[in-house]
Amino acid sequence: MRVLITGAGGFVGSGLAAWFRQEGHEVTGTIWRGDRTESPSGERAERPSGERMGSDGETGPALDVRDADAVDRLVARVRPEWACHLAAQSSAGLSWRDPTLTYAVNVAGTHLLLDALRRLSPGCRVLVTATSDEYGRVDPELCPLDEDAPLRPLSPYAASKVAQEWVARTFYEAFGLEVVITRAFMHIGPGQPPSFATADWARQIALAEAGLGAAVVAVGDLSLAREFGDVRDVVRAYRLVLEHGVPGEPYNVATGRARPLGDALGILLDLARVDMEVRVDPAKMRPADPPLLTGSAAKLERLVGWKPEHRLEDTLADVLDYWRARVMADAPGDRSFRHDRGARESRRS
Known part of the structure; x- marks a missing residue:
């Protein structure tokens, strides 16, 4: 399979890219290019254009998902059969300081990518990675939360990811683009930037x-109180949901503890x-x-048998x-x- 991963230089993206390569897929992983030498998700990049190196040594073409022409050129060149959209401004703290960047990357950037995929790579199956922060302040008695729990975002980051989900669902409902969605609860591991x-x-x-x-x-x-999932378990979940998830459906990636x-x-x-x-x-x-904030991954377990291992x-x-x-x-x-x-x-x- 030809696989496109945006945000492949980030914490989870680098592990996902390595997983696909080990399976023998042809992987193109994009690395952040924007106004900052360090991306919102912690990717370390040099300013000159061209190839970049991410936080875990992952290299790939530089991409700013806010640049519609650049997104179109990349999708037209790669023509992916699978795409994983991980490029994001993923810090809740930064989202309060720079909400404009947060909404531009997470909402507009997602729209531009999905629009390019449906026009230039028809038949592509897409994973959009959302977040448990969308659930916001919840009644502890309702935890662990399932996917039907109400979404009550409490930060610009969380609000942007709720909007991102609706963008993804719109492309599925309006155009039939096969988009699956994950909501990962808090996860940690080697390579995570110190903004966490x-x-x-x-x-x-x-x-x-x-x-x-x-x-x-x-x-x-x-x-x-938070979950402490392991990034390696999250990578495995993303891979399984991409291939087996029901389009338009969200799946919690959670330990339940x-x-x-x-x-x-x-x-x-x-x-x-x-x-x-x-x-x-x-x-x-x-x-x-x-x-x-804690969630139930029962839906994911029923789908593919996934359970955390670390x-x-x-x-x-x-x-x-x-x-x-x-x-x-x-x-x-x-x-x-x-x-x-x-x-x-x-x-x-």
Whole structure:
């Protein structure tokens, strides 16, 4: 199959591109090109035009999904049989600071891509990746949420993804474009940008271990309860929904289990090789964050038998190891960690 993946340099996109290549598909993955050297989803890109490198080493043609002519040219060249639309402004925090960018990328960009696909690559099957943030503030007694729960977005990001879903459904209803939709609940893993909590904490710990930062973790509201899915489980779900999902239908990608953010921080602190102080940073508090958000993936399980496979403790260990490697690779000269795990454990005994 010829597969087009927008946002292939991002956190989930790079893993999805690798999955398809391992299956033997012909993959074209686009990397962010816009006004910023770092994309909203954390892709690291150079400013010159041409090929770019994403956050996980993924390379591909640069694409700004707001550029209709560029989108048309790409689709006409690739003529994909499958397309996965992951390019997005995916930070709720950034969406409050730059709502115009958020709506332009997530809503208008989706429209431009789907319109190009239905005109220039008829018969293409499309995955549009939405988000659990669309559910917004919910009654805890209703959790875990299924796909019929009301959508009550609480940020410009969440509102843009609700609109994105309606754009996708419109193209299915009006033109018969086979669009399937996922709503992923919170997921983490190696390669996630530090605009997200667990990656931010792991990066701060890795910097402190390397002697490049203070032994302080700045945090927001640790009482919020969220799912901690593993990005590798999410990639597997996206692949299955693309091939087997019912067009026009949304599918939750969820573990069904929520834990306070403080639990995840505690696991990372136990893994740290230095003692870290925890400080609340008011700048990391987001307005209108729902206190609890967890979903049911029963619909997805019925469709393809999908279930999450990774433990939170293992995922967080991988996240911290990723940031240790990143910090050491980016640090000037050779540095060694100031303490090893044995030293930390001996202090506790």
